[in-house]
Amino acid sequence: MIRLIRDRSTDIKRTRLLTFHFDGQPVQAHEGETVAVALLRAGQLTTRTAPNDQAPRGLFCCMGLCQECVVVIDGRVTEACRRIVTDGLVVEPTNGAP
Amino acid sequence: MTADCDIAVLGAGPAGANAAIQAATGGCSVVLLDEAAQPGGQVWRAKSTSILSAPANSESKAGDALRRAVNQSDITHHGSTRVWQIERVDDVWRLYLLQGNQTEKMTARALILATGAREFVHPIPGWTTPGVHGLAGATALFKDALILPGKNTVVAGAGPLAFFVASEIRRLGGQIAAVITPNSRSEWLRAIPAMSARPDLLARGATWVADLMTSGIPIHWRHAVTAVSGTSQVDAVHFQRVSPDWSPVDKVRTLNADSLCLGHGLIPDTQAAQLAGLELTYRAELGGWVARVAPDGITEVKNLFVCGDGAGILGAAAAVVQGRLAGLAAATGFGAQRSENLYQQLLSQHARAARFGRAATALALPRPGLNRVATPNTIICRCESLTLADIRDEIRTGATSTNAVKAGLRAGMGPCGGRYCQTAVSRLIEHTANLPEGSVAPPTPRPPLRPVPLSAMADDFNYDDLPISKPAPL
Numbered sequence: 001m002i003r004l005i006r007d008r009s010t011d012i013k014r015t016r017l018l019t020f021h022f023d024g025q026p027v028q029a030h031e032g033e034t035v036a037v038a039l040l041r042a043g044q045l046t047t048r049t050a051p052n053d054q055a056p057r058g059l060f061c062c063m064g065l066c067q068e069c070v071v072v073i074d075g076r077v078t079e080a081c082r083r084i085v086t087d088g089l090v091v092e093p094t095n096g097a098p
Numbered sequence: 099m100t101a102d103c104d105i106a107v108l109g110a111g112p113a114g115a116n117a118a119i120q121a122a123t124g125g126c127s128v129v130l131l132d133e134a135a136q137p138g139g140q141v142w143r144a145k146s147t148s149i150l151s152a153p154a155n156s157e158s159k160a161g162d163a164l165r166r167a168v169n170q171s172d173i174t175h176h177g178s179t180r181v182w183q184i185e186r187v188d189d190v191w192r193l194y195l196l197q198g199n200q201t202e203k204m205t206a207r208a209l210i211l212a213t214g215a216r217e218f219v220h221p222i223p224g225w226t227t228p229g230v231h232g233l234a235g236a237t238a239l240f241k242d243a244l245i246l247p248g249k250n251t252v253v254a255g256a257g258p259l260a261f262f263v264a265s266e267i268r269r270l271g272g273q274i275a276a277v278i279t280p281n282s283r284s285e286w287l288r289a290i291p292a293m294s295a296r297p298d299l300l301a302r303g304a305t306w307v308a309d310l311m312t313s314g315i316p317i318h319w320r321h322a323v324t325a326v327s328g329t330s331q332v333d334a335v336h337f338q339r340v341s342p343d344w345s346p347v348d349k350v351r352t353l354n355a356d357s358l359c360l361g362h363g364l365i366p367d368t369q370a371a372q373l374a375g376l377e378l379t380y381r382a383e384l385g386g387w388v389a390r391v392a393p394d395g396i397t398e399v400k401n402l403f404v405c406g407d408g409a410g411i412l413g414a415a416a417a418v419v420q421g422r423l424a425g426l427a428a429a430t431g432f433g434a435q436r437s438e439n440l441y442q443q444l445l446s447q448h449a450r451a452a453r454f455g456r457a458a459t460a461l462a463l464p465r466p467g468l469n470r471v472a473t474p475n476t477i478i479c480r481c482e483s484l485t486l487a488d489i490r491d492e493i494r495t496g497a498t499s500t501n502a503v504k505a506g507l508r509a510g511m512g513p514c515g516g517r518y519c520q521t522a523v524s525r526l527i528e529h530t531a532n533l534p535e536g537s538v539a540p541p542t543p544r545p546p547l548r549p550v551p552l553s554a555m556a557d558d559f560n561y562d563d564l565p566i567s568k569p570a571p572l
Binding site for chain 1: 133140146147148149150151152153216217226227228229230231232235236238239242243244245247265268269270271305306308309312313314329330331477480481482483512513514517518549551
């Protein structure tokens with residue numbers, strides 16, 4: 001086995017960790033990350049249920065187009081992939097919405 | 099009518115940012131608008147502020163150079179800004195912007211559209227399962243937050259993108275269960291002569307493939323992922339051999355994996371061009387429906403230019419050059435001196451980069467057999483959870499245009515604005531009604547182009563401001 005593309009993961013330095021809440025559970029994130037990235041790292045892949053069939057859905061296009069990862073923050077439907085986490089942020093899944 | 103600036107550029111990727119720089123060099127006042135906080139577009143996306151330091155790669159270096167160039171120029175750059183409506187008012191363009199939760203308006207004498215591409219993911223059974231990501235979408239994870247899509251990932255798609263995604267997962271220390279591509283090895287060999295127009299890019303791609311081979315990671319050539327299983331998360335990916343037209347044949351094989359990156363090529367994002375008044379034609383070799391655009395970005399509408407992947411999928415290298423050409427053309431329209439030497443040089447650079455781009459795009463163009471992968475229960479429109487059976491019934495009862503399917507079922511009226519179903523719906527109508535490829539156009543885009551909160555639209559509306567006339571005397 002010859003590896004031509006080196007694993008560079010240990011060369012990445014990230015900011016300090018902070019904690020926010022998703023669906024009542026604490027989730028850790030690096031300062032400056034989006035809600036979607038923090039949830040992906042935490043293994044919280046389902047961020048909402050779909051309207052009509054109530055099936056689990058989560059981050060899909062990763063670039064603010066598909067609206068699959070929307071969550072509720074401060075009473076507003078927000079794209080998790082575009083919202084930066086802050087300490088103590090309260091994030092709720094959007095069930096059956098948008 | 100006086101305008102706020104000479105030129106507004108929509109999109110700050112390789113095409114838009116270079117168009118803006120070129121036009122500003124020609125002495126024009128330029129406003130550069132983009133959804134992302136920093137220039138770079140999807141291909142040269144900037145790292146998140148959560149990354150203090152990380153090893154560079156070609157994309158991050160090119161992006162950093164572009165961001166430096168924009169900062170050093172006289173361009174007014176508005177990041178984190180979405181354009182949701184475009185109007186022609188007298189002889190100027192009026193743009194409606196969304197910044198945070200505020201809507202703003204601005205005007206420009208000329209408009210350069212550099213809206214780039216979006217991804218086509220052909221619907222397959224189980225593709226809405228959390229853990230399935232777009233193939234191009236996954237690259238955003240690698241470039242922005244430097245995070246993996248899962249612990250053990252299947253990478254599936256056509257053209258060079260699948261191998262780029264695999265190489266980035268390897269670079270970030272991830273595990274790949276397999277790479278599955280509907281292209282055959284001989285298709286790649288046949289593409290090499292055209293791709294030699296950019297030997298640097300060809301060599302890079304060869305390294306991605308060689309790394310997988312020497313590391314013992316399976317590459318399933320001429321295979322496609324045909325289903326995903328798992329309810330709240332991917333637990334297995336099913337794949338089959340495909341025929342040259344990508345119809346699934348032979349038995350279904352299964353891989354255990356917790357994630358899947360799946361894509362079927364890129365599509366020019368033309369909604370802004372349509373709103374600005376351009377008509378689209380079907381050009382399969384450019385990735386689908388596009389406006390008629392000259393190599394220097396000139397269109398049929400006065401003071402409207404289109405450049406980069408939004409004018410046809412030719413890749414970042416071609417987008418840089420077409421952006422510069424469009425910037426040059428726009429500035430020339432406002433009296434800037436054009437160096438004939440530079441113009442000719444850029445045109446020949448564009449032709450070379452376009453040759454590479456066309457070969458890469460040709461490998462990734464979706465083929466008709468893909469239409470045989472979805473089952474009646476497969477969701478086609480993710481926003482409204484509409485299945486293949488729902489949409490096929492609508493087509494069979496007479497809805498033979500995307501506008502008709504949209505009006506009848508709401509497919510394309512959900513929050514994504516049709517970005518993730520309309521290409522599949524067009525192809526489905528063609529397949530069901532036995533129409534030739536490229537005969538069913540995408541629906542007419544309606545503003546807002548992007549979701550706008552009602553509170554932002556309503557502005558500082560106040561019930562007390564409503565004029566209420568006095569009650570009439572009895």
